[in-house]
Amino acid sequence: MSDPNSQDRQDSRLSQKLCDSGQLFRDRYEVVRVLGRGGFGVTHLARDRMLPGSPLCVIKQLFPKxxxxxxxxxxxxxxxxxxxILGRLGSHSQLPMLLDYFTFQGEFFLVQEYIHGDTLSREVRKGGAQKEPVVKKFLAEVLxxxxxxxRNRVIHRDIKPPNIIRCRDDNRLVLLDFGAVRECLHHDDDPGDHAASPTTHFVGTMGFAPPEQLALRPTYSSDIYALGVTCLYLLSGKSPLEFDIDPETQELDWxxxxxxSQSFERLLSKMLTTDLSARFKRIDxxxxxxxxxxxxxxLERCLNRVPRAAEAANPEDVELEQNLSPIQRRAAAIRSLRQRQQQHSRGSSGQGPVFPL
Incomplete structure (x- = not known):
């Protein structure tokens, strides 16, 4: 029986070798240090010695399971x-450019543009929760x-504050770490199982992934849910796992x-609902x-008229009005205004004015 930790020890040795050898990796990359580790691999900061100025880049060493x-x-x-796919997407200014990809000693490697800046999670740790205008600005920038x-038919599947970084050079937001590549690294060891596919494994982060993604059926709307949870984190400084959950609907109690504001709360509620039929379907x-x-x-002040106490309708009319749409309420208010003005005009001159609709 194989040692389950042997692969991790081998990966660690390779990672250490890349940093301590003093030699160029693949005769090109000078590995500077480890940026981070996770269950899927190790991320290294490196310099590309084959390019003028030896610019910094990121080498992601991915561990196949x-x-x-x-x-x-x-x-x-x-x-x-x-x-x-990552190479094609990297042409957008808010996505890191893919510079190279290859396999080496049974490991998978991606080389990407290095984005110098702070993640949103680090910004909140340093500066605390953010105000509504700042969060709205974030949402407008990342959408x-x-x-x-x-539009390129890709679902990110792992949108969260640690995967969004603010570039220090030009202040733009950059979206990192697609879940798609990590999906191909899971166990799939039965060569006779032709039905096996990457979609048989969950890819994402608990708390940021909506129920349909946990059920291995992610949609474009799943990314919208994750964006909504990211907004909650920015507003409160709390991870989604710190919120209570309604046991019947699985909705976050946030x-x-x-x-x-009430209007922004309504927008977030439509992003964060677990009901796919009620959630926003598209980023547009x-x-x-x-x-x-x-x-x-x-608009609400213009479309909704609250009657003065002396003019208040009977309770049945008020209840009926509350069930109307904004357009219907506006039409009712115009009709009521015309009736009062006509009555006033008849009382003074005997003829009521005409109002264009």
């Missing part, structure tokens, strides 16, 4: 396919990147933890709602 030769070859094929990903819908949100309070 497969051992059978046929399964490993399938994982390599999926890795190449997903790496090509175009997610929209671009979806409204009492933030202080925001979120963008339109966000653009209208800043004018919504003014």
């Amino acid at each position: 497969v051992s059978h030769p046929i399964a490993l070859e399938r994982a390599k094929q999926r890795f190449r396919r997903e790496a090509r 175009p990147a997610v929209r671009y990903i979806h 409204q009492r933890s933030v202080s925001i 819908e979120v963008q339109r709602a966000l653009q209208l949100e800043e004018h919504y309070s003014n």
Whole structure:
């Protein structure tokens, strides 16, 4: 029986070798230090000595969780396919550019553009929870990147504050670490199981992934949910696992933890609902709602008329009005205004004025 820790020890030795050898990795990359470790691999900071100025880059060493030769070859094929997708997406200014990808000693490697800056999670740790205008600005800035990903028929699946970094050079937000490439690294060791596919494994982060993603059926709307949870983190400084959950609906109980306008609360509620039929379906819908949100309070004052005490309708009429749409309420208010003005005009001159609708 194989030692389950042997692979991890081998990975650690390779990672240490890359940092301490003093030699160029693949005769090109000078590994400077380890940036981070996780269950899927190790991320290194390196310099590309083949380019003028030896610019910094990021080398991601990914650990395949497969051992059978046929399964490993399938994982390599999926890795190449997903790496090509990353290469295509990297043309967007808010996504890191893929510089290279290859396999070496049974490991998978991605080389990406180095983004110098702080993640959103680090910003909150340093500066605390953020105010509503700042969070709205974040949402407006990050939505175009997610929209671009979806238009290329890719679901990110791991949107969260540690995967969004603010570039120190130009202050732009950059979205990191797609879940797609990590998906090809899971166990798939039965070469005779032709039905096995990457979708049989969960990819994402607990708390940021909605129920359908946990059920291995992610949609574009799943990324919208994760963006909503990211907004909650920015507003409250709390991880999604710190919020209570309604046991029947699985909805997060977040409204009492933030202080925001009613209109923004409605927008977030539509991003954060676990009901797929009620959640925003596309990024375009979120963008339109966000653009209208800043004018919504003014629109509400124009469209909704609260009657004075002397003019208040009977309780049945009030209840009926509350069930009307904003347009219907506006039409009712106009009709009521016309009736009062006509009555006033008849009382003074015997003839009521005409109002264009």
